[in-house]
Amino acid sequence: MWSQSWNNIADLVQPFQNKQLMDVTDEMRRQGYTTKRMFETAEAFFYSLGFDNMTDLFWSKSMLERPEGRDVVCHASAWDMNEPRDFRIKMCTTVNHEDFITIHHEMGHIQYYMQYKDQPLVYRNGANPGFHEAVGDTIALSVQTPKHLKAIGLLNDVNEQDKDTDINFLMLMALDKIAFLPFGYLIDRWRWSVFRSSTSPEKYNENWWDLRCRLQGISPAVTRHSDDFDPAAKYHIVADVPYIRYFVSFVIQFQFYKAACDAAGNTEPLYKCDFYNNKVAGEKLRSMLQLGSSKPWPEAMEKITGQRRMDAGPLLEYFEPLMDYLKKQNGDDYGWEDKCPENPPPCVKGGSSRPELHSWICVLLPVFIALVGWLK
Numbered sequence: 001m002w003s004q005s006w007n008n009i010a011d012l013v014q015p016f017q018n019k020q021l022m023d024v025t026d027e028m029r030r031q032g033y034t035t036k037r038m039f040e041t042a043e044a045f046f047y048s049l050g051f052d053n054m055t056d057l058f059w060s061k062s063m064l065e066r067p068e069g070r071d072v073v074c075h076a077s078a079w080d081m082n083e084p085r086d087f088r089i090k091m092c093t094t095v096n097h098e099d100f101i102t103i104h105h106e107m108g109h110i111q112y113y114m115q116y117k118d119q120p121l122v123y124r125n126g127a128n129p130g131f132h133e134a135v136g137d138t139i140a141l142s143v144q145t146p147k148h149l150k151a152i153g154l155l156n157d158v159n160e161q162d163k164d165t166d167i168n169f170l171m172l173m174a175l176d177k178i179a180f181l182p183f184g185y186l187i188d189r190w191r192w193s194v195f196r197s198s199t200s201p202e203k204y205n206e207n208w209w210d211l212r213c214r215l216q217g218i219s220p221a222v223t224r225h226s227d228d229f230d231p232a233a234k235y236h237i238v239a240d241v242p243y244i245r246y247f248v249s250f251v252i253q254f255q256f257y258k259a260a261c262d263a264a265g266n267t268e269p270l271y272k273c274d275f276y277n278n279k280v281a282g283e284k285l286r287s288m289l290q291l292g293s294s295k296p297w298p299e300a301m302e303k304i305t306g307q308r309r310m311d312a313g314p315l316l317e318y319f320e321p322l323m324d325y326l327k328k329q330n331g332d333d334y335g336w337e338d339k340c341p342e343n344p345p346p347c348v349k350g351g352s353s354r355p356e357l358h359s360w361i362c363v364l365l366p367v368f369i370a371l372v373g374w375l376k
């Protein structure tokens with residue numbers, strides 16, 4: 001509902017409709033996957049790179065499914081209890097593709113905790129918050145390649161040499177990784193403007209939608225008012241979790257991914273690289289994670305990529321075939337208007353967020369006018 005990931009419209013925008021969609025939800029359900037098996041599959045990938053398995057305490061203390069009979073905060077999270085071997089995930093897992101990827105994300109946090117556990121307490125942290133968010137996603141980029149999904153039996157009959165299938169795959173990835181970028185950027189743009197009082201309380205919702213229209217190219221489905229507060233629908237706003245870390249993560253995870261692929265001797269285009277089982281790639285990642293926050297982040301970056309900057313180059317390299325395809329398809333016809341569209345008139349279906357007003361204005365008022373006209 002935040003338009004932060006667009007993969008639910010994958011079937012509508014898939015470039016080659018007659019070719020396979022790379023979503024493995026149906027296959028997982030057909031094979032009777034359970035939550036436990038999803039976590040074990042993720043664990044096995046990390047283990048193949050030379051990482052440690054989850055601890056006994058992880059399996060006994062984590063909450064991996066929505067509990068019965070009590071309310072919990074279901075937003076997935078990973079916890080370092082700062083006790084030996086006590087690391088936990090809290091998640092209300094559903095058996096589907098999206099949650100399978102989220103599991104890798106959360107387990108990436110756990111692996112980071114485990115790698116820097118011997119650092120002094122003050123350094124048991126990510127090199128910067130974006131690094132912490134990027135670890136599991138880096139692994140998931142490899143997991144999601146058609147080659148890997150096929151290897152673990154979740155994708156059948158996929159032709160890896162087929163260019164159309166590649167474009168379908170990259171579109172699915174872009175609906176997640178590219179569609180997220182403006183969203184990841186605008187959350188804290190909005191919040192920082194609130195903190196420095198350049199957005200006043202009466203403008204909270206209006207400025208929120210200005211950013212949504214301008215940066216994301218989306219507009220509200222129904223009329224919004226100054227007493228609505230849509231930003232509060234986002235967990236990180238109400239839970240006071242900084243957000244720019246995710247924007248950073250979505251850029252640097254491609255840098256980490258490329259570094260791991262290079263270490264694994266990948267010769268294929270970047271988006272095809274699966275470094276499963278490659279201990280050299282694993283060692284490269286671990287050497288960076290073990291630093292925790294004991295060194296400034298550019299040093300951690302250098303450890304894995306050989307240079308010290310945040311760089312969108314690998315992200316662009318990854319999506320290059322899709323970019324070329326879209327440029328051919330769309331020509332110069334792309335983009336959107338900066339401004340939010342005017343509010344729809346109240347009598348348009350869905351045009352008013354106030355049902356009681358809607359019935360007055362749209363139904364009773366015309367009847368009243370007609371009645372007055374008739375009486376005259």
Ligand SMILES: [Zn+2]
Nearest residue numbers: 105109132133
């Ligand atoms: Zn996270």
